[in-house]
Amino acid sequence: MTVSKDYTAQEIIIVAGAKVLEDKRVVFVGTGLPMVASLLAKMTHAPNLIPVFEAGAVGPHLTVGLPVSVGDSKTFTSASYVKGLNSAFEMTQRGFADYGFIGGAEVDMYGNLNSTMIGDFPDGYQKPKIRLPGSGGASDMAASCEKTILIVPHDKRKFSAKLQYLTSPGHLDGSKDARWKAGMQGSGPYRLISTKGIFDFEEESHRMRLLQTFPGETKESIQAETGFELLFADNVTAFAPPTVEEVRLIREEIDPTGIFVKRA
Amino acid sequence: MTVSKDYTAQEIIIVAGAKVLEDKRVVFVGTGLPMVASLLAKMTHAPNLIPVFEAGAVGPHLTVGLPVSVGDSKTFTSASYVKGLNSAFEMTQRGFADYGFIGGAEVDMYGNLNSTMIGDFPDGYQKPKIRLPGSGGASDMAASCEKTILIVPHDKRKFSAKLQYLTSPGHLDGSKDARWKAGMQGSGPYRLISTKGIFDFEEESHRMRLLQTFPGETKESIQAETGFELLFADNVTAFAPPTVEEVRLIREEIDPTGIFVKRA
Amino acid sequence: MKDTPEMFWTGLSPDEARKALVNKDKSMRDKTMTLKEAVDTFIHDGDNVGIGGFVDIRQPVAITHEMIRHGFKDLTLSFQSAGMAPDYLGAAMMIDPDHFSIKRLELAYWAHEAFGLAPMFRYLTERGLVEVEDWSNANMSSRFKAGAIGLPFIPTRGPIAGDVARSNRTKIIDCPFTHRPIALLPASNPDVAIIHVNAADKYGNCIIRGSECTCPEISMASAHTIVTCEQLLSHETITSLPKDIAIPFLGVDAVIEVPYGAYPGACRRSYYYSKEHIADLHRRTSVMCKTGSKDELQAYFDEYIFGVDDFSGFLDKIGVAELLKLKKLEAANCERLV
Amino acid sequence: MKDTPEMFWTGLSPDEARKALVNKDKSMRDKTMTLKEAVDTFIHDGDNVGIGGFVDIRQPVAITHEMIRHGFKDLTLSFQSAGMAPDYLGAAMMIDPDHFSIKRLELAYWAHEAFGLAPMFRYLTERGLVEVEDWSNANMSSRFKAGAIGLPFIPTRGPIAGDVARSNRTKIIDCPFTHRPIALLPASNPDVAIIHVNAADKYGNCIIRGSECTCPEISMASAHTIVTCEQLLSHETITSLPKDIAIPFLGVDAVIEVPYGAYPGACRRSYYYSKEHIADLHRRTSVMCKTGSKDELQAYFDEYIFGVDDFSGFLDKIGVAELLKLKKLEAANCERLV
Numbered sequence A, B: 001m002t003v004s005k006d007y008t009a010q011e012i013i014i015v016a017g018a019k020v021l022e023d024k025r026v027v028f029v030g031t032g033l034p035m036v037a038s039l040l041a042k043m044t045h046a047p048n049l050i051p052v053f054e055a056g057a058v059g060p061h062l063t064v065g066l067p068v069s070v071g072d073s074k075t076f077t078s079a080s081y082v083k084g085l086n087s088a089f090e091m092t093q094r095g096f097a098d099y100g101f102i103g104g105a106e107v108d109m110y111g112n113l114n115s116t117m118i119g120d121f122p123d124g125y126q127k128p129k130i131r132l133p134g135s136g137g138a139s140d141m142a143a144s145c146e147k148t149i150l151i152v153p154h155d156k157r158k159f160s161a162k163l164q165y166l167t168s169p170g171h172l173d174g175s176k177d178a179r180w181k182a183g184m185q186g187s188g189p190y191r192l193i194s195t196k197g198i199f200d201f202e203e204e205s206h207r208m209r210l211l212q213t214f215p216g217e218t219k220e221s222i223q224a225e226t227g228f229e230l231l232f233a234d235n236v237t238a239f240a241p242p243t244v245e246e247v248r249l250i251r252e253e254i255d256p257t258g259i260f261v262k263r264a
Numbered sequence C, D: 001m002k003d004t005p006e007m008f009w010t011g012l013s014p015d016e017a018r019k020a021l022v023n024k025d026k027s028m029r030d031k032t033m034t035l036k037e038a039v040d041t042f043i044h045d046g047d048n049v050g051i052g053g054f055v056d057i058r059q060p061v062a063i064t065h066e067m068i069r070h071g072f073k074d075l076t077l078s079f080q081s082a083g084m085a086p087d088y089l090g091a092a093m094m095i096d097p098d099h100f101s102i103k104r105l106e107l108a109y110w111a112h113e114a115f116g117l118a119p120m121f122r123y124l125t126e127r128g129l130v131e132v133e134d135w136s137n138a139n140m141s142s143r144f145k146a147g148a149i150g151l152p153f154i155p156t157r158g159p160i161a162g163d164v165a166r167s168n169r170t171k172i173i174d175c176p177f178t179h180r181p182i183a184l185l186p187a188s189n190p191d192v193a194i195i196h197v198n199a200a201d202k203y204g205n206c207i208i209r210g211s212e213c214t215c216p217e218i219s220m221a222s223a224h225t226i227v228t229c230e231q232l233l234s235h236e237t238i239t240s241l242p243k244d245i246a247i248p249f250l251g252v253d254a255v256i257e258v259p260y261g262a263y264p265g266a267c268r269r270s271y272y273y274s275k276e277h278i279a280d281l282h283r284r285t286s287v288m289c290k291t292g293s294k295d296e297l298q299a300y301f302d303e304y305i306f307g308v309d310d311f312s313g314f315l316d317k318i319g320v321a322e323l324l325k326l327k328k329l330e331a332a333n334c335e336r337l338v
Helices: A009-020 A033-043 A085-094 A138-144 A178-182 A219-224 A244-254 B009-020 B033-043 B085-094 B138-144 B178-182 B219-224 B244-254 C014-022 C035-042 C061-070 C084-095 C119-126 C137-148 C215-221 C235-239 C275-291 C295-304 C311-318 C320-334 D014-022 D035-042 D061-070 D084-095 D119-126 D137-148 D215-221 D235-239 D275-291 D295-304 D311-318 D320-334
Strands: A026-028 A050-052 A099-103 A147-151 A189-193 A197-201 A208-213 A231-238 B026-028 B050-052 B099-103 B147-151 B189-193 B197-201 B208-213 B231-238 C048-051 C075-078 C102-107 C131-134 C153-156 C171-174 C181-186 C192-200 C224-232 C245-247 C254-257 D048-051 D075-078 D102-107 D131-134 D153-156 D171-174 D181-186 D192-200 D224-232 D245-247 D254-257
Touching: A009 A033, A009 A147, A009 A189, A009 A244, A033 A099, A033 A147, A033 A244, A050 A085, A085 A138, A085 C014, A085 D137, A099 A138, A138 D137, A208 A219, B009 B033, B009 B147, B009 B189, B009 B244, B026 B033, B033 B099, B033 B147, B033 B244, B050 B085, B085 B138, B085 C137, B085 D014, B099 B138, B138 C137, B208 B219, C035 C061, C035 C224, C035 C254, C048 C215, C061 C084, C061 C192, C061 C224, C061 C311, C075 C084, C084 C102, C084 C119, C084 C275, C084 C295, C119 C275, C137 C153, C137 C181, C137 C215, C153 D153, C192 C215, C192 C245, C215 C224, C215 C245, C275 C295, C295 C311, C311 C320, D035 D061, D035 D224, D035 D254, D048 D215, D061 D084, D061 D192, D061 D224, D061 D311, D075 D084, D084 D102, D084 D119, D084 D275, D084 D295, D119 D275, D137 D153, D137 D181, D137 D215, D192 D215, D192 D245, D215 D224, D215 D245, D275 D295, D295 D311, D311 D320
Parallel strands: A026 A050, A026 A099, A099 A147, A147 A189, A208 A231, B026 B050, B026 B099, B099 B147, B147 B189, B208 B231, C048 C075, C048 C192, C075 C102, C102 C131, C192 C224, C224 C254, D048 D075, D048 D192, D075 D102, D102 D131, D192 D224, D224 D254
Antiparallel strands: A189 A197, A197 A208, B189 B197, B197 B208, C153 C181, C171 C181, D153 D181, D171 D181
């Protein structure tokens, strides 16, 4: 498979996200890049991947194109179940979602995410500096999917030592069984994919740990753009760049009109 | 309207039950005589009565015949809503059922009902003298319908000072706000129809009070067959016997094959 | 606020139920098999069995027949209101408790409405042969729902006062929002659900006509689910109207096409009740209740269940005329062309 | 286990919600009226308004336009994830808070996924002009469900840790069955629900295609419900497939046929999104956010909302070509003949 020399930061995230997904598993798909990654996985190594969307569609074959919303009509055609939001979240709470993709404007070293506000919580909650859209289903997925895959563009302010608001619970304070003790289900953040590399969370400390670097990045360059101290896997490897075929699938088959994947 | 000289104990109960129902109200219909009474009401003074059945049918026009079960296929044809048991009980819990009909093998002076067991509760619970079918939806209707109408064949053992098991809560111990304090909704037993007369429950004491006697009965004859002291309305009246037309409707239109209404 | 019975879980605890799903193969794969394979694979001695349908509609009768041929010990049966399914299982215990036995019932109602009481229920309980835990229909339906949606309990305004809540594991607390008492019902997560539906595809996507009863909740709550269907249809046909799917393939482990699989109970659009067949089984059971002689009941089982290989053998004995009669009655109920 | 915010009810308390229904006329009667009559009759200053749909699907846009023409003060808006409906109401407050104002938001998300942020939300919150209470999508959906089924609260395993539960009235207790922490969400019973559906009969029986979102729950939870539908059908047609009915007539107070009533959002089977129209409204709003000048936003309202009598006037301005284009796109999404 020929390696592509022409891919964007979004595209390498998509390829990395697709590769995390195992075939025949259920993935709770959030809006945006997770949709593209799930479709790419389905078109490559995971043809029997089962997507679930929070407006209620379960298992659609997605043959009518890329949805622009998790409630898009394209998610309902050929679906195996369609009720509403409660049914999607109830299934997830029950344990039917193996993976969930979530994003945020800030992430900390334990994989907790902020998608609510920039400012001072709780004192400035009613008048934030920047108001973000809010949890949506992200905090529900974070609490109840079995494993979550985090996607966060990499920069020092976004990879933050202290979140300004904790929307989607990850490994909380990293202590042993912290999620279980808090009353949640699911094993929490499993992978994080940034614009610089792929991370997991070390088993004991639950701290973010670099596994693979994206082309052009090193341990040092990534640490330099991270607002907390990273852990490093014993053997940090280089993530292979997207192949020409993967890039073609993204640009020509999955998102030909650039709904989520920008060309620049 | 010509008074019938040929009617059964079941038929006068049915006629009395039908007359309690107001038009344009929602009635949660249990199996048996309540079905016949609700159909009779619909065919006479309450054409816009809305029946709800616990398997989930809401508002069917019941033009395909008398159901033999609250889950009978006849309840679904032309219904305005059909989900399942949860939806029917949830609607009732929310407050959508104005009336509910319930029966039992025993009733006490506060309109509490037993349809679970004859024997010694709790000591003999696991080996009752006579095992009855169990609550079914009766105790749910008793708890959550706004008003309940009780149907109990009249004899001294069934009209009991102390129930052997309290399945369906009525006015409990009759104390002020007893149902409210226990956490239930609905105002509780509204009328009781026996084979001997029609009763309500006095406002203060919530004790069973005779309102109307069926033909051939007197205050005394009814008290004699009741295992506790009855109250009597200031003006106990005689309930008019069923009309020829009412009996004809029951026998020829509603239950021509004698599913619930026996000819004897 | 009151003494509640000691807490314990039958079937799976909420945390066990979650774990069972996490480790499960959830893929969209062909789940068709014989009923014998399904019963042998997914039901075990001591299991808590969730029974679908309601009274005598869509009772999983064919599955109970196969369970009886197989033989099981110490089952717990969980249902809201049921008739034919526990009737068969209870009668099997009456005639040979060494071959088939029920340990416990979690139920709201076991009888037949217009078709009378279930003599099997009286026989087993009045002799103290089974443990009983009484609930209401809304209680059991809510318990399955809590199990289906991954909650350890669900609140109810139901029969909070009276003896039902004293007969079972209901807990009554002060509502932290309204400060009125409210009842909490523990989830039910059976080991296995047995469900009959109108139509399914080979992956287990199920369409139910008429009431869904509590079938979706029981399926999603259980660790495993066996589904029989009147009609096995292609995935494309079933998903052409995705909103008709009441149980998604994720909640199903085995799919078997068994026409008339709820007979002598009813199945909307397909057939109405056989009042006569039900009455015959009850008459034979009542004989045993009254005289102690199991001969007539045994004869029924020998002819209709042990004497045949599978449910199609049973239907052969019932005969075409009876089945066509019930189909015609049901078409009239539905006011539709078949 | 943690400090929870003080308890209070917005909309109706559970006991008030029950009382409202007990006293209500539940009969099957003709509920068709004009949208103006419905908004005038069922919405009042200070109301808690439950908004149906999800992000930009089946948003009750026509109802929001009529609400804006009418003018309301101090509304609370309750929804899980919404786009166009709060966009219009929020923009109306931006241009003239004396005519239209929102006091409070109970929400999980206000933005547009692929179509970007909602500048109205940023404008109102970053200036502290509205109270906000954050929840998750499952939280809000469950709160409406609790309201719909007559419960004061419902448990959830959702975001029990983190700041969401600290921003709202969630209470965390020790589960009396598992002894693990569990979150309890107070019911939401709005004063009025605003809902757009595919089809309805004059009594209010509603059919929804694609996701039901949380529309059935919001309708059944609310004291009153206004429904707009793409298509008004006879009672006989709607009830010929009773299982397609997502909201029964009991949960509806007003029915108005408003084709394209969710435009510029989408409605399954009828039309896809108008990305361009949404972008135009956002652009005009962003100008006001950045420069303080409301001219462009005011011009939009003057042309499309205040400058027309009703939603058909708005559609006339949109034009046939646009509407047919979106209809064609949606037919392809559904792979069906229209």
